[in-house]
Amino acid sequence: MRLTVRHVHYFVMIFLVLAFAFFQSYVLGVASWSVFHIDFLTIFIVYMAVEHPLGDAFVRSLVAALVVTTLSLAPSGFFVMYYVQILVIAAFVSKRFVLWGRLSQFGLFAGLLALKYILFAVLVVTQGGSLMMLKYFLSVLPSAAFTCFVALPMFRIFSALDSFFEARRGRDETGYSLI
Amino acid sequence: MKQYFRRYGIWILVAFAVLFPFVFYSGEISARRDLSVIERLAFAASRPVQFVVGGTASGVSSVVNRYADLRGAKLRSIELVDENARLKLQLQALAEVASENTRLRSLLSLVQRRDLKFRSCEVTAFDPSFMFRNIRISCGTSDGILPGMGVVSAEGVVGIVMRTTSFSSDVLLVTDPNSNLDVIVARNRRRGILSGDAHGTLMFKHFDRGSRVQTGDEIVASGLTGPFPAGLVVGRVSEIVGDSEAVLQNIEVEPTVDISRLSEVLVLLQPSREVDTIRRIGGDEWLRKVVEGTGRAGG
Incomplete structure (x- = not known):
């Protein structure tokens, strides 16, 4: 089977999912300052939901959820549900409405990220845990704010990466092979 | 009907995707800690990437730490020599007390x-x-680590081993909302349960009726249940909401261990009495089921 740019692109995206999961766990998670707790995986999944075919994005989200589950003691299925949830919402909103403005893109991403914290709060409260809303909000604020802050520049980086592969693919289909 | 779905199908799908997780998690959920077959496959398949990212992170952090350690090393060594001399004297005094204690106990x-x-x-x-609050440590079953063992650091209790592989283990931290620990107030020996909460602190609850707790009280492991020996420090009472006569009190405890700065921990190798008994009677498989079952109840 001939290895095309399309295949390479697909595997690079899978690799990025894995790399982000381990980077968050082994590098960012170790940082004592919560500002560094940037959720690159959520940024990447939202980007894929908006820019990639839903089937491909779904497979990569599933891979992300499985890898994060192996690194976390979260209840089984938590991340599968969260990633599928943001995937469906992001894909739906981006296909229904044209989000040209940076503020609207920022708003969409902030809303999807907030779902993670809401879902966690629901889980804690329903399992009989204690949760003080204001304290919880203040404890997650630095991490959430910084994740939102870097989301738009990260979208541009992912978009540049996709453009690179698209350009190579154009050459590939006209007779040039990457490998 | 077909037309209805064609028209509103997408809306139904979106509503389902948004609401289903909330409905699912509002019920009783499985506290399964072991990985499923698919998760194990994902774990095995992602090992090379984990190896590269983990190896690089550990290499870079060791270089940075070495540099950080060298800065002010001279001053620190003088301080440590002083501290060492002081601790040696204390140790001599404590050795005498320990032998006296052993004699009296016998x-x-x-x-x-x-x-x-x-x-x-x-x-x-x-x-x-x-x-979620858990850490991965560099020891696994090949080092004699088993689920249910206690994890501590020099400052106090850290958590409990929940999941093991050959070369690594996952530890549920005391600050995780799923963690519950049997503790006593060091000052008046009153017993209660210490649970993690959603914001990285601990909540002291289910304490004995009529107990008086004050801000600054030291909370230690009871040693009656769980893998920790009695007297091991867990935290200090940092805030009490509601006076001592109130029916309901929120007692917040600050853990003595700064979880965000943990780099090394100690795993207590002898399991608790209950864990020992369960393993002796029911075997490892039964113990695994008990640990999974009490996952939600922590220790």
Whole structure:
């Protein structure tokens, strides 16, 4: 089977999912300052939901959820549900409405990220845990704010990466092979 | 009907995707800690990437730490020599007290306390979602680590081993909302349960009726249940909401261990009495089921 740019692109995206999961766990998670707790995986999944075919994005989200589950003691299925949830919402909103403005893109991403914290709060409260809303909000604020802050520049980086592969693919289909 | 679905299908799908997780998590959920077959496959398949990212992170952090350690090393060594001399004197005094304690316990026919055996492990990773509170340590079943063992650091209690592989283990931290620990107030020996909460602190609850707790009280492991020996420090009472006569009190406890700065921990190798008994009677498989079942109840 001939290895095309399309295949390479697909595997690079899978690799990025894995790399982000381990980077968050082994590098960012170790940082004592919560500002560094940037959720690159959520940024990447939202980007894929908006820019990639839903089937491909779904497979990569599933891979992300499985890898994060192996690194976390979260209840089984938590991340599968969260990633599928943001995937469906992001894909739906981006296909229904044209989000040209940076503020609207920022708003969409902030809303999807907030779902993670809401879902966690629901889980804690329903399992009989204690949760003080204001304290919880203040404890997650630095991490959430910084994740939102870097989301738009990260979208541009992912978009540049996709453009690179698209350009190579154009050459590939006209007779040039990457490998 | 077909037309209805064609028209509103997408809306139904979106509503389902948004609401289903909330409905699912509002019920009783499985506290399964072991990985499923698919998760194990994902774990095995992602090992090379984990090896590269983990190896690079550990290499870079060791270089940075070495540089950080060298800065002010001279001053620190002088401080440590002083501290060492002071601790040696304290140790001599404590050795005398310990032998006296052993003698008195044998006179009173009390059970002799066992020496603590532990294994030092490196903290390699944290929870990647930054919400659940667990760490991964560099020791696994090949080092004699088993689920249910206690994990401590020089400052106090850290958590409990929940999941093991050959070369790594996942530890549920005391600050995780799923963690519950049997503790006593050091000042008046009142018993209660210490649970993790959603914001990285601990909540002291279910304490004995009529107990008086004050801000600054030291909370220690009871040693009656769970893998921790009695007297091991867990935290200090930092805030009490509601006066001592109130029916409901929110007692917040600050853990003595700064979880965000953990780099090395000690795993207590002798399991607790209950864990020992369960393993002896029911075997490892039964113990695994009990640990999974009490996952929600923590220790």
